[in-house]
Amino acid sequence: MVVAISLPVFPLVVATDPVLLLAGSSLPLVAAIDPVLVVVALVPILAVLAVTVGPLYVADRYRTTRDPTRAERAQLDELRSAAGLDVDPVAILEPDGTSGDADDRGTTPVEVAVRGPPGRRVLFVSEAVLSSLEEDTAVALLAAEAGRVETRYTEVRAFGIAGVTTILAAIVTTLVPFDAGFTALAVVGVVSLWAGRRVQYAADERAADRVGASRVADAFEQMADRRGVVPERGDWRTWFEVQPPLGDRIDRLRGRGGT
Numbered sequence: 001m002v003v004a005i006s007l008p009v010f011p012l013v014v015a016t017d018p019v020l021l022l023a024g025s026s027l028p029l030v031a032a033i034d035p036v037l038v039v040v041a042l043v044p045i046l047a048v049l050a051v052t053v054g055p056l057y058v059a060d061r062y063r064t065t066r067d068p069t070r071a072e073r074a075q076l077d078e079l080r081s082a083a084g085l086d087v088d089p090v091a092i093l094e095p096d097g098t099s100g101d102a103d104d105r106g107t108t109p110v111e112v113a114v115r116g117p118p119g120r121r122v123l124f125v126s127e128a129v130l131s132s133l134e135e136d137t138a139v140a141l142l143a144a145e146a147g148r149v150e151t152r153y154t155e156v157r158a159f160g161i162a163g164v165t166t167i168l169a170a171i172v173t174t175l176v177p178f179d180a181g182f183t184a185l186a187v188v189g190v191v192s193l194w195a196g197r198r199v200q201y202a203a204d205e206r207a208a209d210r211v212g213a214s215r216v217a218d219a220f221e222q223m224a225d226r227r228g229v230v231p232e233r234g235d236w237r238t239w240f241e242v243q244p245p246l247g248d249r250i251d252r253l254r255g256r257g258g259t
Contacts, residue, residue, distance in 0.1 A: 036173045043169040044162035051158035056116035059124055065091040072130055079135070083142035084210045085123070087114050087149060093126040108132060110223060112141040114149055121149070140219035143211045147203030156199045157242055160192030196242035204249055208256060217253035220246055 059065070068076060068090055076090055093111055108128040116122050123145070129138050148154070167188060171181035207216045224231045224246060231247035232238070238245050 044166045047162040047165045048158045052117040064094040082139045085146035087123040090123045137219045140215045143207040147206035151203045163188045213253040213256040
């Protein structure tokens with residue numbers, strides 16, 4: 001008697017459970033997904049992660065870093081306030097085999113960089129920024145990074161690379177015809193290059209608005225001199241670079257003027 005009653009009840013529960021119905025109906029859909037589509041869909045995600053999270057991971061994993069001392073924290077707070085850069089936390093890059101010790105010219109490499117995606121950004125500053133740079137130069141370099149953060153330069157670059165790599169993946173996997181894919185690749189590539197350069201120039205403008213165009217240009221030239229290089233100007237070799245040549249950036253700042 002108990003068995004006779006329970007038999008019709010069990011199928012009824014299975015048939016009316018919406019979760020089980022949804023799971024059962026989705027199985028054919030999952031099985032029908034083309035693996036090629038999955039691969040192509042993963043490409044832009046991996047590209048964005050590589051550009052936004054990758055540099056942060058590399059700096060954290062393969063560079064020698066430490067927390068700033070109390071005195072360094074106070075100095076950095078003053079410099080960041082003047083530069084308009086509110087990224088926190090801060091990591092101090094120590095000289096080592098990766099970052100480089102003093103070179104033959106007797107200068108220690110200077111690094112100021114914001115790494116990581118929005119909400120997880122970290123400011124990396126080499127010890128030389130606090131020990132051997134003039135305050136005006138340090139503020140200008142921090143302002144340049146603040147401009148890049150405010151204009152979302154890294155995100156623009158990441159989505160541009162994601163678009164190009166996705167189209168390439170679609171062409172390689174024959175998801176789209178070669179002719180159509182190549183045309184789309186050319187268009188997206190040109191737009192990405194144009195957007196990246198416009199955003200970098202806009203970031204420099206933000207820095208110039210905050211601390212003065214001449215101050216930023218002087219800082220860029222000092223960094224080039226410390227590296228023993230001449231700021232490069234644009235020519236056919238730089239057509240396919242997302243970031244405009246440093247010499248062009250300096251020229252634009254000098255043309256703008258201001259203190």
